[in-house]
Amino acid sequence: MNDTASRWILVTGGSRGIGRGLVEHFSRDHRVIFTYQHSAERANAVVDALRAQGRDVSAFRCDGGDPVETAAFGQMCVKEYGPPWALIHNAGITRDGLMVSMDNTSWRDVLATNLDACFYLTRAFLESMMAERSGAILMMSSVTGLKGNKGQVNYGASKAAMSGMVRSMAQELSRFGISANAIAPGLIDTEMAEGMTDKARKDMESAIPMRRLGSVDEVARLARYLVSPEAAYITGQTIVIDGGLTA
DSSP, X not given: OTTGGGSEEEESSOSSHHHHHHHHHHTTTSOEEEXXXXXXXXXXXXXXXHHTTTOOEEEEEOOTTOHHHHHHHHHHHHHHHOSEEEEEEOOOOOOOOOGGGOOHHHHHHHHIIIIIHHXXXXXXXXXXXXXXXXXXXXXXXXXXXHHOOTTOHHHHHHHHHHHHHHHHHHHHHGGGTEEEEEEEEOSBOSHHHHTSOXXXXXXXXXXXXXXXXXXXXHHHHHHHHHTSGGGTTOOSOEEEESTTTTO
């Protein structure tokens, strides 16, 4: 598994938040390809900023919930760049609302973006990774998938399902040298937190035993470890990083 630096890493939803932090972190010593779905302007700004630092980063629009589009994207990437080293499934959306009044579109959109994409995109790249007999798959879950959250039945279901996926994938892929894990972040200091009032932020921090939000860099460092050869014996796990919120 010493070929990690010569192979590339895919990060879905890499133009902002945790996804952008992952792109910045991994692009220090890997070619990184990230996907976006809506804002080409934001994605291009990330690419330009990192290329200005001499990093090998590219962005492509891809609707992860579309099986035809993901298959074509996977074919293109493998043909152009070879098999990836790691797939990091980070893209996610929320459409919050109480279950009693949640419409079908809010349910389906969240499941398609957060969960279906993990299946379609992994399937698109899996044969090439199996042929290399090495690699890593990492899904960005959430503590909401572990403890639940009012108004997030759709989001919680999508994130909880990731734990079941990686457990089953570990059973199938370990013999090919491919690990499959998930990270379940708690409250992380991203753009969402920047728009909060001081009171709202303090209330949020008071619910966390460590009395602070986690940083994007802390999540990225954990992700880096889990897809590295040093973590080769860890698979099928969901690792929580939440400052003790779910302890």
